[in-house]
Amino acid sequence: MGDDADPGEMSCAQLVELVTDFLDGTLDPDTSDRFEEHLRICDGCDTYIEQFRRTIDTLGSLPEAGLPEDARDALLNAFRDWPR
């Protein structure tokens, strides 16, 4: 009644700010329902979430460096020398 938008309907601009909460399962039940309802009818947001997941997966696949060998040897010696 005179409101700009139906409070029950989530916009794409609102949804994109809630993706991390959604993926962590920390949305309240009502917001979660509206989120999923929006996703069912919006290919754009579906793509956005897919890309968010892909971003997270890529972050999880970054290569790691290691400690230099002399540092590792020094640590092992420290562990050996640690008094019982």
Place this chain on the structure above:
Amino acid sequence: MGIEAGEGEQPFPPDSELVARLRGRDETAFVLMVGSWSGGLLRLARHFVSTNDSAAEVVQDTWLAVIHGLDSFEGRSSLKTWVCRILVNTAKRRGVREGRTIPWSSLPVAQDQGPTVDPARFLGPESEDPGHWRVFPQPWPMPSPEQEAVAKETRAVVEEALTHLPDRQRIVITLRDVEGYNAEEVCSILELSAANQRVLLHRARAFVRGRLEEYFAGAKAAADGG
């Protein structure tokens, strides 16, 4: 025996077993732990200090502190989270000495506020459907196993994007998404509230996604242009 072990064939032991073996001075267990976790610790330490050498020293100091503190580990968090908390405290002190302080307690600041997606991507209030995409995000090409070169480039884009993030966002996304700690663990490691953790993580992820979007759009334009 050198410390070479990564997360190889043998399954990583559960905390109860690992802690018991370490307290029993089992060198194999120590080698396994240091080999498996140092890479992630190095990456994290680097965000607090000025040089790679400095980060390596922080990791080494952390392991020494772990050796000396092992008997006082109470198991209230996982061993890995406990080690990580020692690293963060060590790295923070080192960062302060190097003139790099990260203002953890002063949220929110401008870079942590406002929309994470350019408002111009959405219809304005004058439209019938305000807040909806003007143009849907373009789907990205699916990764395929034979496209290792593309996967490598994608990882390079993500690495590069991380360097442009504000410190706190970079540290939170590194812990959550690169190292795989859960929200509760990250809050405990950094002494952050759940709400601040979420804000920093979400902004960081949205920024990295945006960099990937630019990369894929550029790659597509290049391919379409011949």
